[in-house]
Amino acid sequence: MKIFDADATRAALPFEHLIPALRERFAQGCVVPPRHVHEVPVPGGEPFTSLIMPAWVPGRYYGVKTINIAPGNAARGLPGLHASYLLCDGSTGAPLAVIDGDVLTHRRTAAASALAAQWLAPEDAKHLLVVGAGQIARLLPEAYRCVRGIEQVSLWARDPGKAQALAEALRAQGLPVAAVTDLQAACAAADIVSCATLATEPIVHGAWLRPGTHLDLIGSFTPAMREADDDCFAGASIWVDTEEALQKSGELLEPMGRGVFRHEDVRGTLEMLSRGEVPGRTSAGERTVFKSVGTGLEDLAGAVLMQEP
Structure with missing residues (x-):
């Protein structure tokens, strides 16, 4: 059985290979049951939530991701989320690989946004605005540059210090990134606006977006979360991951x-x-919105890519 720690997982999932792997898996399909959600009690402490996300290709591969979410970890100086992925043979059930679930999740999420942009973002998009400064936000410029000729990246976060620090780190990697403080002006200037935050109230407004903009919304994965106001959707062409x-x-x-x-x-x-059943963007002035919440299909696609590089 192979063991992939964080560094090995990162190295095994370059976006130029991961994005096509997602496209192929979406086109071919797989079985993705509803995720299981369990509250795990902690004697004398705050319980944590465990999500169990299975997916399989019959007779070939079976994979399951476990995500443990412990908000109380912040007080312990620990990350609030820990994930791991187990890939097994789809015929025998024999384990094939254990994979760092955090890195797998972050990279497949950014890759899914880039995959959608292949059909939905303007063909000549050159200016990307990233809203957020977390683990997924730091991956978005690299992912998007695999599908569009991005020449300028603006980065905004609620904490200007975090935005500046991330912009400096990405520039050190050779990416054309600059931190910005005026979100309204940045939205108006960008060809693509990609949001990866934990916002519970809208931070991007449709009135700020010009015709032809592609809006990518990653952060809202519960009914209590929002990144975009109602105007972002009014009159726009709307797409979802699932x-x-x-x-x-x-x-x-x-x-x-x-x-x-x-x-x-x-x-x-x-x-x-991915199957070519519907067209994507149909005109240069069309404003498009893509909303993702993630799916076990993406995890399985990444894990299989690692098994069959």
């Missing part, structure tokens, strides 16, 4: 509840795009 996004993201549930758009207005999913 139908699950329409059931669990406050980003979509709230404006749908107010009649800003309907379920049937959503143009399609990554599966439909």
Whole structure:
């Protein structure tokens, strides 16, 4: 059985290979049951939540990711989230690899945004705005540069110090990144706006976006979270990674509840795009929105890529 720690997982999942692997897996499909959610009690302490996300290709591969979320870890000086992934043979159940789930999750999430951008972002997009300064935000410039000719990256975060520190780190890697403090002006100037935050109230406003902008929303994965206001969706072409996004993201549930758009207005999913069942962007002036919540299919695609480089 292979063991991939964080560094090995990172090295085994370059975006130029991971993005096509996601496209192939979305096109071919796999079995993705609903995730299991368990609250694990801690005697004398705060419980933590454990998510169990299985997926398999019948007869070939079976994989399962476990994510443990412990908000109380902040007081201990520990990360609040720990994930691990187990890849097994799909016929015998024999374990094949144990993979660092944090790195796998971060990289497949950024890759999914870049995959969507292949169809939804303007062909001539050169200016990317990243909203956020966390682990996924730091990967977005590299991922997007695999699918578009990005020449300028702006980076905004609630904490200007964190934005500046991340911009400096990315520039040291040779990426054209500059921290900005005026989010409204940055949104108006960007061709692509990609948000990866834990915001619970909208921070990006549709009135700030010009025609033709592609808006990528990563952060809202519960009904209580939002990164974009209702105006971001009004009049836009809306896409999701999977139908699950329409059931669990406050980003979509709230404006749908107010009649800003309907379920049937959503143009399609990554599966439909990858299979060529629907077109993506249809005009230069079309404003597009892509909302993702993640799926076990993406984890499995990454793990199989590591098994079959």
